[in-house]
Amino acid sequence: xAGVSQSPSNKVTEKGKDVELRCDxxxxxxxxxWYRQSLGQGxxxxxxxxxxxxxxxxxxxxxRFSAERxxxxxxxxxxxxxxxxxxxxxxxxSRITGLAGPSQETQYFGPGTRLLVL
Amino acid sequence: QKEVEQDPGxxxxxxxxxxxxxxxxxxxxxxxxxxxRQYSRKGPELLMYTYSSGNKEDGRFTAQVDKSSKYxxxxxxDSQPSDSAxxxxxxxxxxxxxxxxxxxxxxxxxxP
Numbered sequence: 001x002a003g004v005s006q007s008p009s010n011k012v013t014e015k016g017k018d019v020e021l022r023c024d025x026x027x028x029x030x031x032x033x034w035y036r037q038s039l040g041q042g043x044x045x046x047x048x049x050x051x052x053x054x055x056x057x058x059x060x061x062x063x064r065f066s067a068e069r070x071x072x073x074x075x076x077x078x079x080x081x082x083x084x085x086x087x088x089x090x091x092x093x094s095r096i097t098g099l100a101g102p103s104q105e106t107q108y109f110g111p112g113t114r115l116l117v118l
Numbered sequence: 119q120k121e122v123e124q125d126p127g128x129x130x131x132x133x134x135x136x137x138x139x140x141x142x143x144x145x146x147x148x149x150x151x152x153x154x155r156q157y158s159r160k161g162p163e164l165l166m167y168t169y170s171s172g173n174k175e176d177g178r179f180t181a182q183v184d185k186s187s188k189y190x191x192x193x194x195x196d197s198q199p200s201d202s203a204x205x206x207x208x209x210x211x212x213x214x215x216x217x218x219x220x221x222x223x224x225x226x227x228x229x230p
Contacts, residue, residue, distance in 0.1 A: 004161070035220075042124070042206060042222035043162070056217070091161055107218070109161030 002026060004110035006092050012116045013082055021077040021113045025094030033095075033107065034067055034077050038088045046090075049075065050097065082117045089114050121145050124207055124221030132229050137194040141207035141221045144188065148209040148219075151183050153192045156204045156223065165205070166192065197228045 005024045013019050025032050030051045035043040045059035049069045060066070064082075069075040079086055093107040124141045131137055139153075149170055154162035166181040168174045168190075174181045180193040190209075194201055207221040 042122070043208075043220040045217055045219075048217065058217075093161070106164050106167070109163065111159070111161050 004092055004094050004108050006090075006110035006113050008113060009111065010114045010116075012118065014118055015084060016081055018078065018080045019082055019115065021079075021090050021115070023075045023077070023092030023094075023110060025073065025075070025092070026096075026108055027073075028096060029094035029108070030072065030097050031095040032069055032075050033093045034075070035091045035093065036061075036088045037091055037112070043091065046077070079115075082115075084117050087115055087117045119144060120222075121219050122207060122209060122221045125224055126222055128225040128227060130227045130229060131197060133197060133199060135197050135228075137197050137201070137226060137228075139192040139194075139205050139207075139224050139226070141190050142188055143190070143209060143219075145209075145211065145219075146185075146188065147211040149212075150210045151181070151190050152208040152218070153179075153181055154206045154208060154220075156206060158203075162206055199228045199230050202227045 004026055007022045011019055032049040034046040036046055037043050047060055047067045048056040064080045067075060067077045089112040091109055091112045093109045095107045122141055122143045151168045153166040155165045156162040166179055168181050168183050171183045171185045178195045182191040190207055204223040204225045206223040208218050210218045
């Protein structure tokens, strides 16, 4: 399909282990976002990539969280030394930019990775 | 205080009823307002997008923005069981939308 894909769909890990979450955005979308959604909570912004600009990392909750985007396409969110409070759904979204009008605002979300830290 | 407040519900209404979902916000700089629908175990999808104050209608859905009251609403007419989902309001201050603030979502259930 042509949508945003994320892998794995589910991840169970032990406290203290590192995890990597992957996002494949829609081809041609220059903007990419990572969000975290905890049970009963809204989407918490984590990080934003736009083209070749420096990413906006202002939402990362601690230095255990990092993300990179290689070649302006695939992105990986890494959580080191996972804690139980990291358990959540991690959502990736991509957006096309450079267009005028409301279509510029449309973020297309992937299905998310459900992370459970035991 | 959160920048965007949304009643989490759950909200349960019979099929055919009119549904009203609401959000309040505190940042007067917000100009772009969105409603997303999220089905269980899926990512959110954009439902409605409005700029500044006013109404926007799309089929059974109407979005209202009252910037003077910092209050936005989504109305669903002739609600259907397929409308059962979590609805998230979202807003941003600039058109580049580098940072969008989401509400916590309202869980809606339409009873057949």
